Amino acid sequence: MKKKNSNGWGFRLINGIILAVISLMTLYPFLYVIFASFSDPVKLMGNSSLLLKPLGFSLNAYKKVFVNPSIYSGYLNTIFYVAAGTLVNILATCMAAYVLSRKQFMLRRFLTIMFIFTMYFNGGLIPSYLLIKDLGLINSRLSLILPGAVSTFNLMIMITGFEGIPQSLEESARIDGAGDWTILFRIIMPLAKPTIMVILLYYAVGHWNSWFNAMIYLRDADKMPIQIFLRDILTRSQLGAMTGQTDVEDVGQTIKYATIIVSTVPILCIYPFIQKHFVKGVMIGAVKE
Template sequence: MVERESGASRLFNILNYVFLAFIGIICLYPFLYVVFASFSDPNQFIKHDFTVLWAPAGFSLEAYKHVFTGELSSGYMNTLIYVVAGTAISMLLTFLGAYVLSRKGYLLKKPLTMVIMFTMYFNGGMIPFYLWINQLGMVDTRWAILLPTALNTYNMIVMRTAFASVPESLIEAAKLDGASDFTCLFRIIIPLSKATVAVVLLFYAVARWNEWLPATMFLRSRELYPLQLFLREILLTSSADAIVNTGGEATNVTALAEIIKYATIVVSTLPILVVYPFVQKYFVSGVMIGGVKE
């Protein structure tokens, strides 16, 4: 028998929905403001009072033309290279390390785990880190972005716990049929740990996409800069000369520079917003499987 909802309960639900909708609008509006501003006409936008913007002030794609040409376009391409190649390298190293630490019978497994976990809490510092990369000859190369920060200890520990939950009997049965460790890893363990793999993959991809400090430290050539360094320059500088090469009055140049800031933010944020919904469902199960061992 279904109970009827009382008037007080119905009123509470209505007020609750209104309140949550209001909070949602507050959280969503800053992003909408950036999107509307990026599509605005520079001359009309610069005259706006900047308090509330419910639609583009005029309409123009001028900012996006500048984002996808020149240095910003090369920065976007470099970021894609760093994300794809860096995430692939990170996942491979994480798979190999997690497999060794998760299987029974491997020599020095516990001491090796302690050494790896030690790096989560202590490091040599920024200056020794730079000197090390410089001695390896990786300064001002793509390898300085891809290799030094390739492995995240926390992600590997989560992956190790997920791999350890795979029954040992499956691995033993596969080895009796002649399977190697690589076969067991890539054809048995990884397919059975898809949730954790998806979560760790997203962690690495987002970290690579947002990464800018290693590029600041190790890169000298602007043709190797990721998008985040150009975005940082745009957001920190008040001069439009470094962004656009266009004549006209200073007010027009400043207005265009302001619009380019918003367009760059949209371009740098959009890929993560597109990918995130497809892997969101794996978050709870992936982290719980990889973070709790019974």
């Protein structure tokens, strides 16, 4: 018995060391970006070793980023796209998953195949643009919300989560006179909360990082998300450094790190609120009884 406990203690120690090393390797790139964004650009350019703290301390990169008043309108636009887009995504995905998870639905298999088909084949950029144009969504905020209302990958996860809910609950609700809307919003969705929270995070991160569709479909600057403005700032700093503009060249190295922090930290704030649901939501449906 003592030998068994000794072996278990050794395994836990080695496993803990390995996981700690992997965690540090995973965390270091993010710490590097933070340290570099606050570093003196001249010292940063001359550094060739590991960066374990800011080299000097300078806020010039952040000043260059936030001096543009469009940054604030971009943040507001992005918050709108994340909130409205994620709401549409969750509602559309839940309704589609509810229908496709009902075994008695005759077209279930056919529609599932049609959804999966879109994961591997699409019309391409030009047909997509022409479709958005014909729908009258060019230069409309809806062009960043409606075309991607349902992600097939997320839909498959949601279907698996819905299928894991006992069918007896639905049958009991129907005996009590509940309809499909009542069953979906008052029974299925509350019970599938972990899965929904995970899918919510996926959609929110996707909307927050999205910039290509805005660049293609939007024209007015007051509708652009934050990612477009950050991209412009980074591009101008790189061009300024190439042309020898001193004021830009001095902070050109640190601006790219500051833009990463500005565009990443806000969306990271969402994770702590859904962390308790994350593991369960990802694993749900992975093990069948």
